[in-house]
Amino acid sequence: MIHERGETFSNEQRIQADTETKRLASLVAAHIREDGTGESSIPGLYLNRYSRIEPSHYSYTMYWPTVGIVAQGKKTVKVGEEETEYGGSKVIVVPVAIPVRMQTVQASPTEPFLGVGVYLNPQKIAALIPRVFPDGLPKSKSYRAKYVLESQPELIAAISRLVACLDDRQDEGLLASLAMDEIFVRLLRSSIGVHVAETALAESSVRRIAEAIAWLQQHFAEPLKMADLAQRAHFSESSFRAQFKSVTSMSPLQYQKELRLQEARRLMLAGEYDATTACRLVGYISDAQFSRDYRRLFGSPPSRDIAKWKQIELSSGMQANANEASL
Known part of the structure; x- marks a missing residue:
């Protein structure tokens, strides 16, 4: 929040x-x-x-x-x-x-x-x-x-x-x-x-949630085992869910999903991988689920979203060149 x-x-x-x-x-x-x-x-x-x-x-x-x-x-x-x-x-x-x-x-x-x-x-x-x-x-x-x-x-x-x-x-x-x-x-x-x-006190709830987040960032492509993550942060599972959402405004599963989708988008925008490969690399096993989640977050399915952003980058580059030429 x-x-x-x-x-x-x-x-x-x-x-x-x-x-x-x-x-x-x-x-x-x-x-x-x-x-x-x-x-x-x-x-x-x-x-x-x-x-x-x-x-x-x-x-x-x-x-x-x-x-x-x-x-x-x-x-x-x-x-x-x-x-x-x-x-x-x-x-x-x-x-x-x-x-x-x-x-x-x-x-x-x-x-x-x-x-x-x-x-x-x-x-x-x-x-x-x-x-x-x-x-x-x-x-x-x-x-x-x-x-x-x-x-x-x-x-x-x-x-x-x-x-x-x-x-x-x-x-x-x-x-x-x-x-x-x-x-x-x-x-x-x-x-x-x-x-x-x-944010600096090891025993505080915020710091313990931060440690769970650090683990998620390193292992976001792995299946999320809530009980293990809660234990890692020294919370009961129910308390962990509540504290995590309070500190981040999202559930642990939502947080993991956004990490996965942002990384998949980065990989595709860099031109390194197509949607299917990026989907697998970030931990999805279903192309259909990946496409649904991607569209829900970014507003368009993967192929259309990446094409739009590449066009925006191209237009921005052309505009920058035009500005330099006018100086």
């Missing part, structure tokens, strides 16, 4: 947040010139840029445990059947790896979508928890696949400082780690701080 948390801000804080967001946008624009998502030279920091909207289709991908912020533009993110839109100075926090559908809904060549992501670092977060919660971590009874909240200007400023470290090699080595620590501290002190902390 996607959850939006409210923060109480004064007008002055909102003005500061807007100012910091504009500064962040200029920093991101300076370091990513082409559309797409790219890892930066700072470990754990990535940037993204998209200069056109996608009104008719979603991008299907994995979200890793991340804090992300939109510096310019807007995007929708769909997990399971739940969809949310975020932009401006909103921050999105993903505690565990989940398959998502994304769509850029506000972007243009002159004002592209610009975003920043910082991977949650369990070791860094675990080291900071005792300092932020010296009296112990409060109990949490509910979990979400995503948390969306209005960002405090101080958090946006910390993210800007991290991105600014890309301007100087010495800053990357000396200051980037400090900026990342500040980001995690400010997240831990926010309204979702307990949920961020639980």
